[in-house]
Amino acid sequence: MHEFQCRKHCGACCIAPSIKHPFFGMPHGKPAGVMCSNLDKNSMQCTIWNTSHYPNVCKQFAPDIDICGKNRDQALEIISTLELDTIPSSSSKTKNK
Ligand code: SF4
Ligand code: SF4
Incomplete structure (x- = not known):
């Protein structure tokens, strides 16, 4: 079994899914297909990772x-x-x- 590593410049999991609960930067949650406001458009990396704002749903x-x-x-x-x-x-x- 090999461990899958997150790809760079992807961000698909921060765009495609909906997140029902409000979280930092997205006070109404995130609709499916909408880019999370915490995703850096250039690097496609989360700008709040490892901060106190990072939501549980993303931790999981x-x-x-x-x-x-x-x-x-x-x-x-x-x-x-x-x-x-x-x-x-x-x-x-x-x-x-
Ligand atoms: S950004 Fe998300 S969808 Fe893309 S490889 Fe990483 S974990 Fe998977
Ligand atoms: S908070 Fe970060 S990890 Fe979670 S959906 Fe937004 S950009 Fe992605």
């Missing part, structure tokens, strides 16, 4: 090949799909089977 997220994919586009796609699949009480969710 660990890079994983199944989520991060092989590149940024894959990560955005996978996380967006997971996002849709995990919306609570989404009765309009379409099923292919």
Whole structure:
């Protein structure tokens, strides 16, 4: 088993998912597909990592090949799909089977 390392200049997990609870810089939470205001647009790195403002929800997220994919586009796609699949009480969710 090898440990997956977060890719540089990705930031997909700070864009694709929604974060329901308010946190520093995002007083209304973060809608899916919206770049977190704490993400540096040039470096695609979190500007509040390792500070007291860093939210628990982000602390709990660990890079994983199944989520991060092989590149940024894959990560955005996978996380967006997971996002849709995990919306609570989404009765309009379409099923292919
Ligand atoms: S999606 Fe994965 S590789 Fe990309 S920034 Fe997030 S943890 Fe890192
Ligand atoms: S607080 Fe940092 S790690 Fe969390 S979503 Fe925003 S930029 Fe990403």
